[in-house]
Amino acid sequence: MKKLNWDLYLITEEKLSAGRSTLEVVREAVDGGVDVIQLREKNLPLRERFRLGQEIKKITEQTDIDFIVNDRVDLALALDADGVHLGQSDLPLIEARRILGEDKIIGISGHTFKEIELAERDGADYLGVGAVFSTDSKQVDSSKDGIGPAGITKISEKSNLPIIAIGGLNKDNCCQVIESGADTISVISAITKAANISEETKIFKDRIISAKRGAIKNGIN
Ligand SMILES: Cc1ncc(COP(=O)(O)OP(=O)(O)O)c(N)n1
Numbered sequence: 001m002k003k004l005n006w007d008l009y010l011i012t013e014e015k016l017s018a019g020r021s022t023l024e025v026v027r028e029a030v031d032g033g034v035d036v037i038q039l040r041e042k043n044l045p046l047r048e049r050f051r052l053g054q055e056i057k058k059i060t061e062q063t064d065i066d067f068i069v070n071d072r073v074d075l076a077l078a079l080d081a082d083g084v085h086l087g088q089s090d091l092p093l094i095e096a097r098r099i100l101g102e103d104k105i106i107g108i109s110g111h112t113f114k115e116i117e118l119a120e121r122d123g124a125d126y127l128g129v130g131a132v133f134s135t136d137s138k139q140v141d142s143s144k145d146g147i148g149p150a151g152i153t154k155i156s157e158k159s160n161l162p163i164i165a166i167g168g169l170n171k172d173n174c175c176q177v178i179e180s181g182a183d184t185i186s187v188i189s190a191i192t193k194a195a196n197i198s199e200e201t202k203i204f205k206d207r208i209i210s211a212k213r214g215a216i217k218n219g220i221n
Pocket residue numbers: 009011038040070071085086087088107109127128129138164166186
């Protein structure tokens with residue numbers, strides 16, 4: 001299993017970025033210490049997503065920050081990204097692994113115990129789990145209020161994969177989610193909508209690191 005030393009994971013969405021471009025958001029988040037960036041931009045035509053991905057990669061490749069592409073294995077391959085994040089209706093994990101090879105990171109969204117079991121069996125590198133709390137950034141199938149920190153605990157007890165929590169997370173609730181068993185906090189709006197992205201990212205990351213120290217001390221993570 002790959003060792004992912006990720007605390008804070010930013011998912012881009014220009015339409016949720018308070019009038020700023022995704023590249024501006026990415027630059028500021030990089031400055032603030034984000035660990036991984038996912039190109040999402042669901043509504044952008046593939047050609048434009050590719051061009052934007054090229055610009056994001058130019059930034060991340062000069063750093064230790066990982067660059068992940070949402071949904072599309074072809075785009076991840078074309079951009080030579082560090083990996084892909086798959087949903088349950090994207091290309092099956094086994095096919096994605098065959099195409100991308102062993103070195104690329106493949107994350108997958110998992111909700112049910114069956115999905116989680118299959119993710120592990122088929123060689124996922126991490127699980128995206130949520131929505132933890134309610135969110136306006138995506139319409140989610142699970143309960144409107146989210147699975148809550150207790151849902152994260154249940155899944156982390158079932159799975160050996162790193163747990164990337166998502167949905168309604170911010171710097172005020174991230175510690176509770178880490179203490180519940182998440183390894184990484186992933187966000188769209190808490191960073192893309194922040195007035196001062198770089199400052200927000202720094203505070204956010206410091207809190208996650210402190211919560212992890214506490215969780216290690218208490219034997220949770
Ligand atoms: C880190 C992370 N976790 C979960 C998701 C959600 O993926 P998916 O279920 O495919 O939904 P979309 O983001 O594609 O709408 C994610 N993107 N990243």
